[in-house]
Amino acid sequence: MNYRGSTREIYNEHYNSSSTLEDVTSATVDIIDPDSTVIVDDGAMTKTATGKYSYFHTISTSGVLGWWTYQITMVDTNGYIFIDIGGFEVGSL
Secondary structure, eight states: OEETTOEEEEEEEOBOTTSOBOOOSEEEEEEEOTTOOEEEEEEEOEEEETTEEEEEEEOOTTOOOEEEEEEEEEEOTTSOEEEEEEEEEEEOO
8 A cells, every 4th residue: 555645666677588687778657646647657767677677656645545557668679669557556544
């Protein structure tokens, strides 16, 4: 559970066809709150190791309660696009 004012890490890894971690040319994230408001649009993810990327988002103290969604978009060195969709809940203390 995440709470207003807390920071949420969004994390992803990219593997090539040989199941080896591989860097991408682009890794971005979109974050959407339960009211369908885009909170982050194409936020640049930070490379933390080969093929590993993360983004830290601090939820506003007035952030909407409920299920938030995110979409990670990665583009590999061949131009292929990979999309991963996930979510997290924001609750009140």
